[in-house]
Amino acid sequence: MTETSEVVKINKWDGAAAKNAIDDAVREVLTGDLKCKESFALIDGRLFLCALAVGVALYALLWDYLYPFPQSRVVLIICVSSYFVLMGILTLYTTFKEKGIFVVAKEKVGNNTRVWEASSYVKKHDDKYNLILVLRDTNGKFREASINKSFANFIDTNGTVVQNLVLNEVNKLYNSLSSDKKEK
Structure with missing residues (x-):
C-alpha cells in the first residue's frame, strides 16, 4: 500500500459500498504491490x-x-x-x-505477457464477497482461482478496508495461478 493513498471509510452494512471498496483495494494490490500495468481496453x-x-x-x-x-x-x-x-x-x-470484470492488468514475464482479470460479485442479502482472478497467458491458456469470504475478513469494525488482509488473499490467488499446477 502506498503512503499517498487515503483511507476510505464506508458503511460496512452497505453491501454495494463494501464490494466497491474491496474491489478498489484489489485493483490497488494488482497495479501497485504486484507491479502489473492496468489495461483500459475493456x-x-x-x-x-x-x-x-x-x-x-x-x-x-x-x-x-x-x-x-x-x-x-x-x-x-x-x-x-x-x-x-x-x-x-x-x-x-x-x-x-465485461462479465463484472473491474480490473485488467498486464504483467511482463520474460518474453511473455500475462493478463490478469479480476471480477467480483455479491449475492443479494449476503455478506460473502466472491473474488475471481483469471490469468491468461500468450499461449491462449487461462487459469482461474476464486475466494468466497465474508466482508468481515476485509473490513474492520470502523468500516475501513484492511489493505494487508486484501493483499494476503490476492497474493494467495496470484501465487496459485502463477504456478503451473492448475492448467485447464
Whole structure:
C-alpha cells in the first residue's frame, strides 16, 4: 500500500459500498504491490459504444433543430432506432464481454505477457464477497482461482478496508495461478 493513498471509510452494512471498496483495494494490490500495468481496453470499448450512441442522439438533435419535425421525421426514426440498437449492443457487451470484470492488468514475464482479470460479485442479502482472478497467458491458456469470504475478513469494525488482509488473499490467488499446477 502506498503512503499517498487515503483511507476510505464506508458503511460496512452497505453491501454495494463494501464490494466497491474491496474491489478498489484489489485493483490497488494488482497495479501497485504486484507491479502489473492496468489495461483500459475493456472500459474503452464501453466508452466507445456510449460515445457513438451520444453522437447519434446529438446528430438527431441538430438535424431536428435545422429541419423541424415534419421534415426530420425519417432522420429521427433512423437515429432513435440506431440509439436503441447501440444500447442493446452495450447491454450485451457489459453482460457477456465485461462479465463484472473491474480490473485488467498486464504483467511482463520474460518474453511473455500475462493478463490478469479480476471480477467480483455479491449475492443479494449476503455478506460473502466472491473474488475471481483469471490469468491468461500468450499461449491462449487461462487459469482461474476464486475466494468466497465474508466482508468481515476485509473490513474492520470502523468500516475501513484492511489493505494487508486484501493483499494476503490476492497474493494467495496470484501465487496459485502463477504456478503451473492448475492448467485447464
